[in-house]
Amino acid sequence: MENLGSFALILAFVLTIYSIAASLIGLARRNDRLLYSSYRATGAIWVCVATAMGCLVYALMTDDYRLAYAAGHSNRALPWYYKISAVWSGQEGSLLFWSFLLATYSMIAVKLNHQTHRQMMPYVSATLMTVLGFFLLLNTFVVSPFKLLAMNHGGQMVVQGPLDGNGLNPLLQYPAMAIHPPMLYLGYVGFTVPFAFALATLITKQAGDKWIATTRRWTMVTWLFLAIGILLGARWAYAVLGWGGYWGWDPVENASLMPWLTGTAFLHSVMMQEKRGMMKVWNMVLVFSTFFLCIFGTFLTRSGVVSSVHAFAQSEIGAYFVSFLGIGILFSGWLLLERLDYLKSTQPLDSLVSRESSFLFNNLLLLAACFAVLWGTLFPVISEAVQGVKISVGAPFFNKVNIPIGLLLLLLTGLGPLFAWRKTSISSLKKNFLLPGVVSLAFGVVLFAYGVRSFYPQVSLILCAFVAFTIFIEFYRGARVIAQKSGQSLVGAALTLTQRNTRRYGGYIVHLGIVLMFVGFTGSAFNTQNEQEMAIGDKMPLGRYTLEMRDLKETDNPNYSAQKAQIVLARGDKQLGVLEPERRLYKASRQPTTEVAIRARLAEDVYVVYEGLSEDKQHAVISAHLNPLVNWIWVGSAVLVFGTIVALFPSRIGAGTKSSQGPPDQRREARPQTPTRIKDKDEALARSST
Amino acid sequence: MKHWQEAALKRVSHSLALGVLSCALLMAQGGSGAPDNAPAGTKPPAAVAGSDDAGFRRVSNRLLCQCGCGYMVLSCNHLDCSSATFIRRTIQTQLAAGKSEDAIVAGFVEQYGPRILPEPPRKGFSLSAWVMPFVVLVLGGILVSYILWRMKFRFSPAEAEDIEEPATGEAPPKEMSPAVIEKYRAQIDRDLENE
Structure with a gap:
């Protein structure tokens, strides 16, 4: 064989x-x-x-x-x-x-x-x-x-x-870990296809639009796989590793995040080329960067250039990757410079206050985040080379640098849809910003009254409310027009609206997923933790909960032996359930693992880890975490996946119209008797291009 | 310390590296005091009863475990981790002796070097780790603003007309011309503005 x-x-x-x-x-x-x-x-x-x-x-x-x-x-x-x-x-x-x-x-x-x-x-x-x-x-x-x-x-x-x-x-x-690598690889590998089309576009001196149209779905599918891979990895870390978190900014995690960030920038920037014939060179740069970051991530994982907890064994393949990357980047860069004349924009910018501008700033923030991650990942190597001193760049650095960038990005996620393509007038801005702005600020006041007074969590939650409200308004305005014309309910009209422009409204659903995930990220600012050596019958407080050790059991099967703690979770006098965290020893590898017990709720997770026996072997060391809002991340992930799938479906321009549903005589009746002013931009745009 | 700094530190304490993998690998290679068939092993307590628990947590959350797991000393759940155990005990002893938290951290930095800190020091060359991302962001912002300004004011309609699509040798797609689409778009924009 x-x-x-x-x-x-x-x-x-x-x-x-x-x-x-x-x-x-x-x-x-x-x-x-x-x-x-x-x-x-x-x-x-x-x-x-x-x-x-x-x-x-x-x-x-x-x-x-x-x-x-x-x-x-x-x-x-x-x-x-x-x-x-x-x-x-x-x-x-x-x-x-x-x-x-x-x-x-x-x-x-x-x-x-x-x-x-x-x-x-x-x-x-x-x-x-x-x-x-x-x-x-x-x-x-x-x-x-x-x-x-x-x-x-x-x-x-x-x-x-x-x-x-x-x-x-x-x-x-662990099930998520069994499919996490294939998903990541499907993402990494898939970016080779748009890269190949982009390169072929340059070689054949084409204007640069055809490859965009051809590879749009490839790119989205690939981006989706990468997103799923990253999120499954986060879920695995949360459920298996037993430290109560989901993202540790490990170099290998960072390696997967970087191409996702540039891929996200590309998915936004590409719209400017499709709609306005702009940013042709920039899109080339983005797709090249994404592909080479995928290869670079593979290099990081396998070369041992930075220390990582889940890198593969070091081998001599690092030199091969460096050579491949070097040749590829030099050739692509040279070709791009050589073909600049074929990639000129065909449209001027109508106004500085427009959707185009917001997309450019969105790209800037995504790339700044990508640079911050890359810089932090490589800084230990750079520092050692420059000053001969080993330093660590851990999660605190990445959080401090990326939180402000992430919040700015979240702000733009809300602002972007409020700008029109080409030009946005002041009156239009006022009209679009007033309601979401007031609602989100009112939400901020409510948060303040409820005691959320730390700067970042409050800003994050206000921005989440702002973005969610702008998304709601986008759906509501479009659905209202359709509902008035077709007599559908608002929910039905929203579905019709989405069908008519899957890409736009699928994109909004993806944004909503991101908002939900940001809510979850923000929750980590309120995490609490307690750890205690517990004998049977001992109790440990955790926020408004109490954990009581009921029993300690041993189990055995061909694959592993385990010790399992039985812990009763109660709130006040009310018993909520029994949590059973485990410590396993796998027989083949002689390797111990932690099996976390989680009581998951939308408001908060009670996360219990059996750390092992105390030194006197008489007590179980139990670590318990109270993680507010963490499940919003997983819900947001599902919404993100759903939104991307929606955006992948082709739009049905005439979806929901009576003329496409009823018999001919009814269609005649359905036709408006008087000219109707165009209210729904997308609907009108769709009309204009058919 | 400001609120946002506290919040960031709080987040940090719960967002540590996925280091258990290497911790577990180290353990699997032997050298631990745990019985071979005892999955639970032993773990030194994170804080000694009666000691300054809050102080212990703060200090051990400022130091990176040196076993390679990527965790803070407080959070390393590597059973029998020699690094975490030693550092925890030292912290407890020094706190009990009345040493200040900053002095304890400084002592560890002297002993292990800056690598025991979870983030680069904000001095010398290491300061560039903190500064560079924001420098790039600001320079990028200036560049984007310049590009937008140039696209708006340096791009005349005549120039646009001069740009011709290079011949590709393939048939153009059968769709409405951009000029017609743009005419409709402009009409829609006007309609929406007037709404």
Whole structure:
């Protein structure tokens, strides 16, 4: 099986080189058959990489510990689904998984576009294959997942593995963690497609709009995967690691956040190019930055350049990544400068007070946040190089620097929709700002009266109210017009409105998700914690709750042994339930883990950790956290995902109109008798473009 | 200390690194005093009963655990963590001896170097860690303002007309011309303004 896997990888690598050569030679000689062959090669490459993936999965599922990778990342008692997830739990397997995803994306992108973008596609295909070739080079020659273990038998080396494997890291044996890496990788890898289209656009000297239209959905899907990956990681950290938080600003977390920030900037900025023909160069810069940050994140995770708690084992692949990044950035930068004349804006800016301006400032803040994260992540390395002193850059730094930037961004999320495209008059600004401003300030007064007087939490909650209200107004105004015309209820009209412009209203739903998440982030300013050594019958206060130790049990199964505390949670005299935090010891890896017990409510989580036995072995050390509003983050995450999915659906311009629903005679009746003034801008815009 | 600083510090204390992974790996490599089959292990108390608990929490929340977990000393839940245990005990002892919180922290910085602090010192080259993000933000703001000004005042309609879409060799999409769309947009804007 290992021979088949290795052979498939070598064949895939050779085919990748063939595909690049066939694309470029076919283009130079105008040989369509050669071009077509290069496109077909992407399918053959996918088959080869999928075969290699299948071989690795088979080895893991059949406990073939002759393979070093299987022996290092799995064991016999591991449930089958975690054996599959072991594919991406180590350096070699995860790089193979990366290649598999990129081969899949490449095949789909080429299949869908090779007829419609005949001029660009050879370059798109060659770019995709170049990136894939780089990863296959690593898979094949540097960190092969099919290395075998050998043992010395009487002076002769014989291929033989251990009876059982070391097992999967217990912290990864959690459902969210099983799908968190694939989601992240789908995000990282997916940005290769818009990158390839952007590069092809520059090479073919096209004006720069076609690639935007083609890759819009690719970019959104990829961005969504990255967002889901990041959020699942946060959820995993919260539910598994037992420190009561969800985001620790670890370099590897930061590596995933940076391309998400630039990708978010791109998704906003791209609208200016679509609607106004502006920011063509900037969009190129953003998509290049996003792609290279994805590669940079992979480099950070795997090179050991910064210390991280969940980096892969250090290996020599860091030099390969640096070379790839260096060549890629230099080539892209040179090409961009070379083609600047083809990327000139075709429209002037009508007014400084406009949606266009707000988008530019939105981009600035997103990139400033990205820079702050990058700077903080690399600063220990920079500091050591410059002043020879090791320093730490931890969560306090990132929070202090990014909280003000994040709040400004939240403010712009609310302001943006209040500005019109092209130009916003003072009277329009007054009309749009007055109500949301008054409502959010009134909310601030209420917060103050209820004792929320810290600066950042108060500002954050006021801004959340402001943005939420502007979103509500956007829906309400549009829905009211439709409701008046069609007789629908407001809720039905809001649905119709969303259907008519999924991108715009899906975007607002995403903004609402962000608002809910900010509410959750703000809640952490009010966290409280207590820790106590508890014997059976002991009580510990936690805010308005009381925790009482009822029992301490031991359990055992083939995978792990555990000690479980039974803690009764009460508020006043009322018993609310029993929480059972655990401490496990996984037998294969001899590694202990914490199993947190959480009583989750929208208002607050009671989060209890069994830390272990006290030094005298007579008491259980129990740490309890009261985390207000933290569930708003997970609810906001779901809303964000939902909004993105809505935005991915094509708009139905005529949705909800009577003329499209009733029979012909009714349609005649439904037609307005007198000219109706256009009130809903989107509806009118939709009309204007049909 | 100002409210916002307190709030930020409070957030910080609950937003620490995902360090348990490496802590757990270190433990798995042996050297701990816990029995092999005892998942619970032992943990020194975070604060000794009767000691200045609030002071202990404040000081141990200003120091980064040196086991590589990325946690503050207060929050490291690595069982038998030699680093956290030693630092906690030292803090408790020094607090009991009447040493001030700042003096205790300074003592640790002297012993371990600035890496024991969770954030760069605000002096010398390390100050640039704090300053640079905001410098970039301000310079970026100036640049964006300049770009907007230039787009507004340096871009004449004649210049716009001069810009032609380069020939691509592919058929243009069958859709309404931008001029017509813009005409409608302008009409809509007027209608909305007059509403």
